[in-house]
Amino acid sequence: MWLVCDHDPVRAERLRKYLEKQGVQVRVATKEEEIPNTWAEGKLALFLGGWNPATVQHVKNTLGLPTLYCTLDTLAPEQFEGLRQQGYDDVVPYPPAVEYARRWERSVNAENHTTLASLVSQRRKTTYTAYVESKPFQPPAPTPRRATVICVTGVKGGVGKTTMAVLLANAMVARGKRIVVAELDPYGNLANLFRVERTVTADRFETLPDVLTDPELEQNMLRTPAGWWLIPKGDRPLGLSKDGVARLIHLVGLYADVLILDTHAGHLMSTVVAMREADRVLGVTTADRTTWTDLRAFLHMSERPAYLVLNRVRERPRKAAAISAFLQKEIGFRVAAIVHEDDTLYHRVQQGLTPLGSRKTNVRIHQLIQTLSISTKEAKSHEA
Secondary structure (H helix, E strand, C coil), X not given: CEEEEECCHHHXXXXXXXXXXXXXXXXXXXXXXXXXXXXCCCCEEEEECCCCHHHHHHHHHHCCCCEEEEECCCCCHHHHHXXXXXXXXXXXXXXXXXXXXXXXXXXXXXXXXXXXXXXXXXXXXXXXXXXXXCCCCCCCCCCCCCCEEEEEECCXXXXXXXXXXXXXXXXXXXXXXXXXXXXXXXXXXXXXXXXXXXXXXXXXXXXXCXXXXXXXXXXXXXXXXXXXXXXXXXXXXXXXXXXXXXXXXXXXXXCCCEXXXXXXXXXXXXHHHHHHHCXXXXXEECCCHHHHCCHHHHHCCCCCCEEEEEEEECCCHHHHHHXXXXXXXXXXXXXXXXXXXXXXXXXXXXXXXXCCCCHHHHHHHHHHHHHCCCCHHHHCCCCC
């Protein structure tokens, strides 16, 4: 069972529901008085917001729980060290990746007692500090970028951002283009989707030289069965740094015809930099209005042409068109495509085959590609 400590009861409840869906039992504490003095069943503590260091030390030393600090922000090394001094063992993004956080869990035996082996091996994983190391990006003399950079983003998970990135890559590689997809989402699963091992990851771009030949760059990417190149996610809990993303865009931008950035659904540093550096930004959402929350402000972070894609639509065409018109008026950005739920794509993914859409889906994707070629003036956001 995990202990979630958050002074914000609404956010704490939201996180509790999220973790329980991932199979984690949770106990919530919104103030110091709600933190137990003894707790044999506890395995891990997550802290959000500002807590008294004495409280953190109590949970760590008295309860014997590993303590993780959960945040939306990308922390500088000195900020991380400050949290370590307060008693936190590690820093994880919000919402946390359960698989990653479980590496910190304290194990208990059948009688709910902490085992000696657990205490001895508690520091058995590499902490965030191993992922902080990054080399400042110093671009060489200005060089025209070859690639068109497309940032696929959104404010909610589960809307099909990754699927959209794959479909775009499939469609454009079929036109003879050199396509690279970079997975900037630390929770992504593109490597698993294509059944390839992550022998290289995006983390390499934190320290690669700022100048590479094409063969050298290809050694830091994977070729997918579909024919395009993939840069899988790395192991940094909060994703790539500003320098890492800038270096990736610079190096791949000189190599590819199109670079597609599959980003995290949130304000991670990698997402913010990708939106500001991209030539086109695609905000992917669905007909569910809960996926529209904060989408307008989110897309306004980009100074580049931004579009909306209404994805995974189950409504009939007339109703879908009405939803699209309302979304466009509500958010203030053009809806560039309406893509319906695709059973063909779903079944192929379930069978471990290369993700390919149906004929209707592919027609929509090709129309979207044509729309992305519209001049900047026509692509500006508009107030309806």
